[in-house]
Amino acid sequence: MPEDLIEGLRRFRRDKFPRYREHYERLTAEGQHPSTLFIGCSDSRVVPELLTGADPGQLFIIRNMGAFVPPYDPALGYHGTAATIEYAVLALHVSEIVVCGHSHCGAVRATYDPPNPDTPHIQRWLELGRDARVPESERGPELTEAVLRRTEQRSVTLQLKRLMTYPLVRDRVDAGALVLHGWHYFIERGEVLALDVEREAYVPIDP
Numbered sequence: 536m537p538e539d540l541i542e543g544l545r546r547f548r549r550d551k552f553p554r555y556r557e558h559y560e561r562l563t564a565e566g567q568h569p570s571t572l573f574i575g576c577s578d579s580r581v582v583p584e585l586l587t588g589a590d591p592g593q594l595f596i597i598r599n600m601g602a603f604v605p606p607y608d609p610a611l612g613y614h615g616t617a618a619t620i621e622y623a624v625l626a627l628h629v630s631e632i633v634v635c636g637h638s639h640c641g642a643v644r645a646t647y648d649p650p651n652p653d654t655p656h657i658q659r660w661l662e663l664g665r666d667a668r669v670p671e672s673e674r675g676p677e678l679t680e681a682v683l684r685r686t687e688q689r690s691v692t693l694q695l696k697r698l699m700t701y702p703l704v705r706d707r708v709d710a711g712a713l714v715l716h717g718w719h720y721f722i723e724r725g726e727v728l729a730l731d732v733e734r735e736a737y738v739p740i741d742p
């Protein structure tokens with residue numbers, strides 16, 4: 536048993552749950568009505584509720600390697616990310632979707648690596664980030680930290696474009712019922728930059 540997690544469960548029940556008891560009772564009686572679908576990376580350093588201060592019931596969350604969004608696929612495979620997007624939009628009626636990439640993202644970094652045949656699922660999944668790579672003609676032979684930060688941001692923009700390939704997303708965005716946001720979280724300085732669509736740049740939320 537992971538003792539540190541077990542101790543965490545005890546602390547939660549003893550110290551935190553009493554403060555949230557009424558909130559949880561209301562959420563179970565009335566059901567969840569999250570306002571936002573948050574699509575983030577599985578990276579252990581990305582903690583959406585800690586980052587945003589969201590309470591239980593506020594964020595519907597998808598986390599996967601790289602915060603990637605697969606394209607809309609009418610062929611209907613086992614698409615966990617697509618199914619969760621569908622549920623968030625059609626059943627929960629979220630009004631916002633945030634795609635949140637982050638600095639030092641291993642998945643985005645790995646899109647530059649040669650394919651590894653020992654990890655077929657990872658290789659297939661990384662295809663969803665490959666179009667965000669900065670071409671060598673633009674960056675030179677070195678993969679600098681600046682290039683990686685740029686790739687992370689380009690990846691968020693790419694995933695937002697893919698979200699718009701979902702008819703259910705596109706229809707609601709066009710109707711003004713849903714707004715998409717791109718975030719880039721710098722884990723080492725606790726800051727989030729947001730995509731400014733008109734400037735095609737990631738800028739501080741509180742400049």
Ligand SMILES: [Zn+2]
Nearest residue numbers: 576578640641
């Ligand atoms: Zn990551």
